[in-house]
Each structure stands twice: as structure tokens, then as C-alpha cells.
Amino acid sequence: MLLALDIGNTSIHIGLWDGDKIADTWRIGVEQEKLPDEYGVLLMTLLNSGGIEASDVTACIIGCDVPPLIPTFEQVCRKYFKIEPMVVGQGLRTGVRILYDNPKQLGADRIIDAVAASKLYGTPVIIVDFGTATVFDAVNEQGDYLGGAIAPGIGIASEALFSRAAMLYRVQLERPPVAIGKNTIHAMQAGILFGYVGLVEGLVARFKAELGGNPKVVATGGLASLIAAETASIDIVNGDLTLIGLRLIYELNSETH
Numbered sequence: 001m002l003l004a005l006d007i008g009n010t011s012i013h014i015g016l017w018d019g020d021k022i023a024d025t026w027r028i029g030v031e032q033e034k035l036p037d038e039y040g041v042l043l044m045t046l047l048n049s050g051g052i053e054a055s056d057v058t059a060c061i062i063g064c065d066v067p068p069l070i071p072t073f074e075q076v077c078r079k080y081f082k083i084e085p086m087v088v089g090q091g092l093r094t095g096v097r098i099l100y101d102n103p104k105q106l107g108a109d110r111i112i113d114a115v116a117a118s119k120l121y122g123t124p125v126i127i128v129d130f131g132t133a134t135v136f137d138a139v140n141e142q143g144d145y146l147g148g149a150i151a152p153g154i155g156i157a158s159e160a161l162f163s164r165a166a167m168l169y170r171v172q173l174e175r176p177p178v179a180i181g182k183n184t185i186h187a188m189q190a191g192i193l194f195g196y197v198g199l200v201e202g203l204v205a206r207f208k209a210e211l212g213g214n215p216k217v218v219a220t221g222g223l224a225s226l227i228a229a230e231t232a233s234i235d236i237v238n239g240d241l242t243l244i245g246l247r248l249i250y251e252l253n254s255e256t257h
Helices: 036-049 069-081 108-121 154-164 184-211 224-228 241-253
Strands: 002-007 011-018 021-029 059-064 125-130 133-139 145-152 216-221
Touching (some): 002 069, 011 036, 011 241, 021 036, 036 069, 059 069, 059 108, 108 125, 108 216, 108 241, 125 184, 125 224, 125 241, 133 184, 145 154, 145 184, 154 184, 216 241
Parallel strands (some): 002 059
Antiparallel strands (some): 002 011, 011 021
């Protein structure tokens, strides 16, 4: 079984693949000060809860946007699974030509998502990832990764609003009954949710104009379904897009690794 680790700034999405079928997934929080053994014990607890033993894991691939955590999880894979993991970005083939000015500045998840979206939905394709940041990426008809746009994530923007405005407070991020809020809770929910819908619609329209053709728009990340329900700009929601991309990259490189 292949253990895929998608390590972001806020959370770690863990996927266990049995061939091309995903057996289970988990999410845990990111704490950079955690030691490898702490992550290892937590990971083993999750696997064991699903009846999976360490010996069942035969391969591991890591996609990480937090460079200091790469050695931590390399140690986890070596100690707990006796496996040398693949790490996206260390000379691995992706099958996608990168036309970004400086590819070293790209987060691993952006390329991983591009690999998965291109394979699953064809090209051209636009990916919107609702994570710590809201990230838009574009792949042209030839399958080349062009670049994208990065905006503050909904969580970051909301937290700034709550902390900097004396009369505002944290609210549940959910759909309000109307856009014109009649109380502070609904007004904040409308501004946050519908405001981000407008952000998505505006950037997707600009991306489509620059890409040409008829690109599919694929959303992923924790709040993808909430936003997608409010706009026709998103065609597909796939919460496991990055885990799928990790599996595809592993398969592409497994013969030579």
C-alpha cells in the first residue's frame, strides 16, 4: 500500500492507496515543533484504527509546502515503515512542463494538483485550491503549467477581520439566508462567503480569457464544496485531488526510484 502525505501550512492530508483505490484518508494539524516520533506515533494510531499495520505500507510519497517538515517526515517513513520516501521536488518526473519563471518558488501542491487535474479532466484546466491561501493555477491545452494567482485564504482573511475590528467577533462560516445581512452575524457571513465567491468568479473569468478554449475548473481544499455551491464558475469539486496527484507522480517514478 502507498502512503501519501500532503503536508500544508495548516493541515496534513494523509491518504492510503491500495493500488488505484484510496483505502482511507485522514487530516491532522501541522505543528512544526513536533518531533518525528510524535508524528510517527500519531500516524501509526490512525493506521491501526483502520486495521492497517506498518508492514502493510510498502511505499511512501511526500508533497510538502513546509520545507522544515520534510526531514521530519522522512525520518517517520524510515523509522516506522522502513521505507525511503519519494519527495516531490527532488528531481521527480511529473509529466508536466513548468513554465513558471522560477519553478523553485512553486509550492509542491500546485504542481501535484496540476498533474492530477490534467490527468483526470484533460487540458486546459484551472485549479482552485482552498487552503491556507486560496490558490489558482492554470494548465494550457498543451499540458504546460503556466502559473496562477495567490490570495489570502478564507480562514486568514476571516481571522484578520475578527482580530482587527473591535466590534466584530468570530462567526460560523456558513451560508447566510441573504446577501444583505440584517444582523452582524449574517452580515459577516455574507461578506466572507459571497465575497470569496466573487473573488473566485472574477479570477476564473480572467484565467479563461487568457487561457482560451473551454477549460474545466476544478476545486479542492476544505472549503471547496461550500464555495462551489454558490457559483457556476466551478465545474468539479475533488477533495482528494492532491492525494491523487501524489499517487500519479509515485507511479510515474516508481520504476526508477
